[in-house]
Each structure stands twice: as C-alpha cells, then as structure tokens.
Amino acid sequence: MKKAFLRPILTALLLAIIATAGARTLSPKHEMRAAWIASVENIDWPSAKNLPPDQQRQEFIKLIDRLKNVGINAVIVQIRPCADALYDSKLEPWSMYLTGKQGVSPNPFYDPLKFMIEECHKRCMEFHAWFNPYRTVKDTSYKEIDPAHIIKQHPEWLVTYGNQRYFDPGLPQTREHVLKVIMDVVKRYDIDGVHFDDYFYPYKIKGVDFPDSASFATYPRSFTSDQKEMWRRDNVNLIIRMLHDSIRTAKPYVKFGISPFGIWRNKANDPRGSETNGGSNYDELYADILLWMQNKWIDYVVPQLYWHIGLKVADYKTLAEWWSKNSNGTPLYIGQGYYRVDSNSKTKEWADGKEISRQMTLNRTIPGIGGSIFFSAKSFLDDNLNVNEQLKAQFYQYPALIPQMNFIDSLPPNAPTHFSVKNRKEGAKLNWSVNDTTTSELDKARYFVVYRFKDKMDYNNPANIYTITRDTSILIKREKGRRRYNFSVTALDRLYNESKPTKTVKVRL
Secondary structure, three states, rough: OOOHHHHHHHHHHHHHHHHHHHHHOOOOOOOEEEEEEOOOHHOOOOOOOOOHHHHHHHHHHHHHHHHHHHOOOOEEEEEEEEOEEOOOOOOOOOOOHHHOOOOOOOOOOOOOOHHHHHHHHHHOOOOEEEEEOOEEOOOOOOOOOOOOHHHHHHHHHEEEOOEEEHHHOHHHHHHHEEEEEHHHHHHHHOOOOOEEEEEEEEOOOOOOOOOOOHHHOOOOOOOOOOHHHHHHHHHHHHHHHHHHHHHHOOOOOEEEEEEOOOOOOOOOOOOOOOOOOOOOOHHHOOHHHHHHHHHOOOEEOOOEEOOOOOOOOOOHHHHHHHHHHOOOOHHHHHEEOOHHHHOOOOOHHHOOHHHHHHHHHOOOOOOOEEEEEEOOOOHHHHHHHHHHHHHHHHHHHOOOOOOOOOOOOOOOOOEEEEEEEEEEEOOEEEEEEEOOOOOOOOOOOOOOEEEEEEEOOOOOOOOEEEEOOOOEEEEOOOOOOOEEEEEEEEOOOOOOEOOOOOOOOOEEE
C-alpha cells in the first residue's frame, strides 16, 4: 500500500530532476528536428482547396520560415495522399487538395514539389517526400474522379473497406505501380528522403475482414489458408524491400524512412513486445517494423508516440525506451504529438503545455534517440501554450546538423579552399571556394558550416556554429562592443559527413 502511494510522487520527482538536468544539457551537434506537413484534408498545406498559386507559395514560405525560426532542419511533406499528386505527374492526376478538383493543374501553372524543394534547400532544410502507398479514395462518396485516376484505369486492383478505397496489397500490380510512382519522384526531383507513415493495411473495422480473399487465392505464393495474416505481412515486406533496393540503386543518398504506429506489438502477444496494451503494427496493420530494422530495409524509423508520460495503455517513456532497445542500429527519431497540446484538453498532461518539454528532456537521456519529428506543422503556427519558445529556449538553442548515416556512406567531402576575410564598413566578408574533384553526388559539398570561436576552438560544440549555408561567402555584421573572433568553415555532403576545417581567420567585429 505504501509503495503504491509513493510511486506517483517518486515518478513526478524523477521527471522533475530529469527536466532540470535536461535544461542544462548541451544540444547535440547532429539531431533530426523535423515536422510533418500534411496535405490530406488540407491539414497543414495548402490551408484550403483551390487557393491561387501565389497564395499557396506564400503560405508554404511562411510555414517553413516559422519552422526554421524554431530550429527545425527538415520537413516531411505529404505529396501523394490518395493515389494523386501535388506535383507534375504523368502517372497520377493532380490532387483535389491542391486545386479543388482532381486532375486539374494549378493555374497559372507551377510545380509545387519543385518549388517546395527549392525553398527548403535555400534554407538548408531537408525535404522528405511523404507518400501514402495504398489509399486511393478517402471517402467513397466523392464522385468527381478524374479519368486518369487509378479507380478509372484499374478498378480491378482496388478494394473497398469501410468508406475508403485501397489498393489490394496482395496484388503484384499494386507493388509495381506504387514502386513506379515513387521512383518517378526519386529520379526527377531533388528530394532528400522517401517517407511512409503508419498507413499500410488500414486500421481494422471491428467485425469486418479486409476483402482480399480473391488476391490470396490467386497469389498465395507458398502461404496456406491458415497463414493469411503472415501472407499480408509478407505483402508489405515485399514492397518495403523493393523500395529500399530501388532507391539505393538510383540515388544512394535518398533516405527511406518509416513512421509506424507507436506500438510494434504488445508483450502479452510476443515476448519481444512492449509493456503496453494497445493496437499494434504487427497484428492490425500487418507491418513488421522489427523485421525491417533487422534486415536494414529502412534508413530511419519514427514511431508515433503521441501519448503522454504515464499513460497506462501506452506509456511514452516505456515505448521510447523499447524502441531505443529494439531499433537494431536503425536511426531512431520520435514522432511527437504537438497537435495534442491544448489548454482545453481533458488530459492534464496536454493541458499544462509542458508535456512536449518533458518528453524532449526524457529523449535526451535515452541512448539512440537521434531527434524528433512533430505532428504537425500547423501546430508551430498556432503555437499553443508557448511550445515554440520552450523548444527554442530549452532544446534548440543552437543549430543542428542532420544525423549522419555512415552505413550508406562515411566519406567526407574535401575541405573548402581559399578561405579569406575582407573588412568592410558594415562588417567582415568571409569567402571560400568549393574543392570538388568528384562527380559523385554522395561526395560533393552540399552545405557549409561556418564556425565562430570566442575562446576554445571546439568543432563538436554546436554553440560555435555561426550558421549553415549553401553559399561560398557570407557577410558577418559588426556588433556593439567590438571584439575578436576566430572563424573557420567546413563542407558537408548530402549525408552530412563533414570535411576537415579550413584554417581559422581572425575577425574583429
């Protein structure tokens, strides 16, 4: 009885100690700090259907500028919500979430994907293209289907489940089409990553089996009638492996990441599972994330831990630690439920505005967690309960480089050359040159890190990062109370391998 009484007090005390320690912890130099930008139902961008293209562009710039100001260094943008496209595609029609009517291009014309990638890269932010692999229609009552849509072209590939239409994952035609669509984007656009969220087989409707008996009968492979669930998991395994291999062959620097539902499997169903009691990827969505990590079929994983610390069914701390222990070397970032922060929430942990800070503090104490991705970007515009400032003040005080992926490539680019400084009336102009002797996109200099040292020249301390830029020159403006600094520059390649630094130059500002 006494132990049960004391447990909540001890837990609260422990979290308070962690929070205090976390506030003093130096930000890591490499950390994923990303946000999802959802287009389905116009959740984040564009804010409404059929906005004028100029307004769409202005909204996107406003959004990523806000994210950049908080410290975000990557975005995950949903460009294919329902077998449609927020980009110029010959394979699938324009999305109604962009223009108001499926199949209608922006007028005046522009390619939103090309625009978004360019704007993100100008700001040294990564752009990951987010695809929904199987959903084709979110609401079967929608009748204005474009003739080029897959429903009209190949209705035999699709099934209806609930009020939505899906590709049948059991058909090889489905895998081939999805692969073709995604690889078209990989090859034509300068994306940094391909991203799936938690929607594989749809979430189950109680008492309703997914209608794939015909495809199972036609393409059972070696599975028997009592192994249908294993067959479903294998259908998803096949497309994951196909995508991994195809992306790696075409553009090795393009990362392939998955953001699964937060529970792989409950321990009650599998000794390898977590001490939780909720739905699971393995049993409901037929997504065996553990297998994909073990086989190195994905380059990063982002479990959606949209629950608070202490929730009995799915405790955030329990799950963060479980994913850390079971990621098998796969880079691990945490999906944070920023959207849940609300002063009117019935859950006190989300109503007090501090839960994101508590979770971020905890993340920094768990080995292997390399960053966070927030759902969703709109939350940063709303800034409920001042979470943006909490992130900036406590966790994102300094810039961070995207985590490296040495299992893809670990060779750094050449260091910049001809580093010099020219004094000007308004400040000091730093100049340097690119020293690329390779045609490989993996090894070319992509960005440059400008370091400013007041005292000790420590390149591992992110407090010494003055800025990250794509340019080969930068103007350092004069400060009040002039003093001397040492400046140096390094080069980064597509996978954030860092070159040796240039010599330092002294600058009086």
